[in-house]
Amino acid sequence: MALAKLEQLSKSVVQGPSLVTGAQPTKDWMDTPAIFKEGNFAYPAKKEKVEYLNSSSDLNFPNARIWSPDEDDWKLPENWQEIILKGLAERLEKFRSLKIFMDCCVRCGACADKCHFFLGTGDPKNMPVLRAELLRSVYRNDFTLAGKLFGKMAGGREMTVGVLKEWFMYSYQCTECRRCSVFCPYGIDTAEVTMMLRELLHLVGIGINWILEPASNSNRTGNHMGLQPHTFKDNVDFLAEDVESLTGVKINHSFNRKGAEVLFITPSADVFAEPGLYTAMGYLALFEQIGLDYTWSTYASEGGNFGLFTSNELMKKLNAKMYAEAKRLGVKYIIGGECGHMWRVLHQYMDTMNGPADFLEVPKSPMTGTVFDNAKSTKMIHISEFTADLIKHGKIKLDPTRNAHVMPTYHDSCNPARAMGLMDEPRYILDHVVPKWVEMPENTIREQTFCCGSGTGLNTDEIMELRMRAGLPRANAVKHVIDKHDVNMLSCVCAIDRATLSSLMDYWNPGCGVCGISELVGNALVMDNEKRAMGYGADGTESELPDGFRTMV
Amino acid sequence: MKYAFSFLAVLALVLFAWLGSMIPGMQYLFGVAIPYLAIMIFLGGFVYRVVYWAKSPVPFSIPTTCGQGKSLDFIKQDKLDCPTKTSEVVARMFLEIFAFRSLFRNTKSELHEGPKITYESSRWLWLAALLFHYSFLVIVIRHMRLFLNPVPQWLQFVDFLDAGAMLQVGAPLLYASDLAILAGVLFLFGRRLVNRNVRYISLANDYFPLFLIFAIAVTGMLMRYFLRTNIDIVNIKELLVGLVTLSPVINAQIGSIFYIHVFLVSVLLIYFPFSKLMHMGGVFMSPTRNMANDSRMKRHINPWNDPTIKPHSYAGYEDEFREFMVDAGIPVEKELPPKKDEE
Numbered sequence: 001m002a003l004a005k006l007e008q009l010s011k012s013v014v015q016g017p018s019l020v021t022g023a024q025p026t027k028d029w030m031d032t033p034a035i036f037k038e039g040n041f042a043y044p045a046k047k048e049k050v051e052y053l054n055s056s057s058d059l060n061f062p063n064a065r066i067w068s069p070d071e072d073d074w075k076l077p078e079n080w081q082e083i084i085l086k087g088l089a090e091r092l093e094k095f096r097s098l099k100i101f102m103d104c105c106v107r108c109g110a111c112a113d114k115c116h117f118f119l120g121t122g123d124p125k126n127m128p129v130l131r132a133e134l135l136r137s138v139y140r141n142d143f144t145l146a147g148k149l150f151g152k153m154a155g156g157r158e159m160t161v162g163v164l165k166e167w168f169m170y171s172y173q174c175t176e177c178r179r180c181s182v183f184c185p186y187g188i189d190t191a192e193v194t195m196m197l198r199e200l201l202h203l204v205g206i207g208i209n210w211i212l213e214p215a216s217n218s219n220r221t222g223n224h225m226g227l228q229p230h231t232f233k234d235n236v237d238f239l240a241e242d243v244e245s246l247t248g249v250k251i252n253h254s255f256n257r258k259g260a261e262v263l264f265i266t267p268s269a270d271v272f273a274e275p276g277l278y279t280a281m282g283y284l285a286l287f288e289q290i291g292l293d294y295t296w297s298t299y300a301s302e303g304g305n306f307g308l309f310t311s312n313e314l315m316k317k318l319n320a321k322m323y324a325e326a327k328r329l330g331v332k333y334i335i336g337g338e339c340g341h342m343w344r345v346l347h348q349y350m351d352t353m354n355g356p357a358d359f360l361e362v363p364k365s366p367m368t369g370t371v372f373d374n375a376k377s378t379k380m381i382h383i384s385e386f387t388a389d390l391i392k393h394g395k396i397k398l399d400p401t402r403n404a405h406v407m408p409t410y411h412d413s414c415n416p417a418r419a420m421g422l423m424d425e426p427r428y429i430l431d432h433v434v435p436k437w438v439e440m441p442e443n444t445i446r447e448q449t450f451c452c453g454s455g456t457g458l459n460t461d462e463i464m465e466l467r468m469r470a471g472l473p474r475a476n477a478v479k480h481v482i483d484k485h486d487v488n489m490l491s492c493v494c495a496i497d498r499a500t501l502s503s504l505m506d507y508w509n510p511g512c513g514v515c516g517i518s519e520l521v522g523n524a525l526v527m528d529n530e531k532r533a534m535g536y537g538a539d540g541t542e543s544e545l546p547d548g549f550r551t552m553v
Numbered sequence: 554m555k556y557a558f559s560f561l562a563v564l565a566l567v568l569f570a571w572l573g574s575m576i577p578g579m580q581y582l583f584g585v586a587i588p589y590l591a592i593m594i595f596l597g598g599f600v601y602r603v604v605y606w607a608k609s610p611v612p613f614s615i616p617t618t619c620g621q622g623k624s625l626d627f628i629k630q631d632k633l634d635c636p637t638k639t640s641e642v643v644a645r646m647f648l649e650i651f652a653f654r655s656l657f658r659n660t661k662s663e664l665h666e667g668p669k670i671t672y673e674s675s676r677w678l679w680l681a682a683l684l685f686h687y688s689f690l691v692i693v694i695r696h697m698r699l700f701l702n703p704v705p706q707w708l709q710f711v712d713f714l715d716a717g718a719m720l721q722v723g724a725p726l727l728y729a730s731d732l733a734i735l736a737g738v739l740f741l742f743g744r745r746l747v748n749r750n751v752r753y754i755s756l757a758n759d760y761f762p763l764f765l766i767f768a769i770a771v772t773g774m775l776m777r778y779f780l781r782t783n784i785d786i787v788n789i790k791e792l793l794v795g796l797v798t799l800s801p802v803i804n805a806q807i808g809s810i811f812y813i814h815v816f817l818v819s820v821l822l823i824y825f826p827f828s829k830l831m832h833m834g835g836v837f838m839s840p841t842r843n844m845a846n847d848s849r850m851k852r853h854i855n856p857w858n859d860p861t862i863k864p865h866s867y868a869g870y871e872d873e874f875r876e877f878m879v880d881a882g883i884p885v886e887k888e889l890p891p892k893k894d895e896e
Contacts, residue, residue, distance in 0.1 A: 014665070020664050029754075094612060097839075097840045098609075100835050104829065104835035104839070106829045109750050119670060127750060127754060133754070146828065183655055185653055187617055187655070192615070220873075221870075228877055230877040230878065233883055258884070320862070348614055352613055374625075377848075417618075418619075420846070421621050422621075425624060441672070472668065473670055476668065476670045
């Protein structure tokens, strides 16, 4: 479906009848069915991808088939209701969070206007509270005494196909960014609810291709792009050549090398597409300059974990590669690149699921001697932590004027910000690699940061309008600093952000670029024996190429 | 119309207690049997609910962090919102439970032409919630004087403070908490009607407790300030102390208003464990708030972690791609088999 023109969508967002613009729906939410039409849903997973995942004995992705959400018949298994209710019962047993989040909501509405999907679409069911009510109503009906006795009067409702369709629509209009959780007096985390909804849907064969295909790629080839080992290597080799072309310094990198001190894992998008490529060049330049003894892996060549968007089991399975590969190669510890969900999984799940990592050592920077006690159990540190420490100890020479062409602002990626508390490391780095940068308004940064609008596997083209609507709060805050401070670059530490914010900026704020923090580090880095490529400016004077890595591709 | 339904339900309860308590002999039911039943259901239900929650494990460490986590020495940790020590977690929870800190953060967003979205701090809900909950707490504490004989000093002091002796309005003294709870309930109810988001999400079981608590407050105040002629406080105290000491007696005629009040309180107690009012217990147990953000420092254990889930093996990976890997010069564990023509 063609994306609406900017003026059209701008008008529609503000004037279209929605709960955000002041129109009160006349019908109760329980009586408002989800209606699927081309453009408002992501395409279902391809049959062969589901079959591939299901063929693994430790995964459960049944009911592979060809189907479409806009057809009435979703080709569900005969006993689908039983499967769903049994699945819900199982998850209530396994997760205290789910029970608490089902029981404790008082519908105070504090979360209502905190969701970027709600602000952009005005659809009442995108209020986090109502998204959770979609599940809560079924929970009440079947799992609580009040619901069993009083049914609809107690806010309960039967599990019907209509309810299932709503679950599908709204669990894929949530990027599990957890912004609502910050404002909830009980910390109710809609991400947890959405994760459960998606798990339940997978039990009856409902999933989207933009998640299950990357997930199956990650399983088979090691990365979500499906890059086979030689292609992955070629891509990184090209980037290394580009870095050499710009800096005159030969890059020594390696793949699957046993005995390296550090295993480096970044989202594969960083070696695949702009603007992530420049971030990857930044890693290469930095590691070369400090002489880090590290290796890339083609087997564990993905940081992003599409399992997080599907089920616990798949998340664990995909994540397990990191430790498995670290063990096989005999490295001391792992450094992780700039990624959002990857870090949520690493920080909150990895050690629990796939630890203890007792075959690794507590990360210690070979350049500064800093021991990363905050990662003494997972043995994995964030590139921003590593770089900030190098800067603090004066181990790298930086020339911020090389980034004089950018006026950045910083986008806190939801997962690092709200799931691990990574906020000041990237800011500290920015302070040292650019002459000047500015913050967006305070209600839109740090823990209150707004999602790119296309995370959790929703960065697929068929729902572009939805993505642009959901990204509006973020884009709008960027626009504010563009107007006020001539910002021309949105920096971040997330690969999905680099992909999705680029589309978002092109649409709402054309001319504003998107970059990773490590790209700015690499650009500002003064390397030993460097011989920077020179170019001629418009006025005919010779100078260093002003766009740094961006000149190269 | 969900509020109308809840309103009628509470009205029916009032009528039921009013008419019922006037039937000779029924005072014992309303004054003794139902209160006992209610207390038992409340305590039993509350415990059942908490145990039901506690039976499920917290498999993963999932705190929502609202500030800088502990990392490098020169990066300042936000100890309150990103706690790593138990003491910091306790401080975070204390402020959450006693000061409703998350609600304090509340903002209101508005959409303007452009489009332009604005955010402004909005603490009305926080204020009303504080007003409501604290006045409720004071009222509950203050009622203890009816159950205790003799009344402890500290309780008399609470009573004195609440009545604000200097603010004497008529006789008997007007309690500040009475006014506060009415204001709180009315605001929360008004907000449910006026705020379009909240109005749309509200269910009958959001209005019901508001009406019920409103009715309880009103009947209580009627008894204290207006219908005193029908009320014999000595007899009431005798009954209540009797209830606590498990030897209840009803010695004299007590006005219906008292039975209505007690019946509504009983209904609230019975309703409590099976409703959203259980947020009172749940707020302590929310994993996003009561956990330390230390999951990279300390291993958190998931009791149902499944060790049989393994990654797609490296061996399997190499088997599939060995030829490409060798061609590309990527190290392999197992070399390619010698080619046939070389044999």
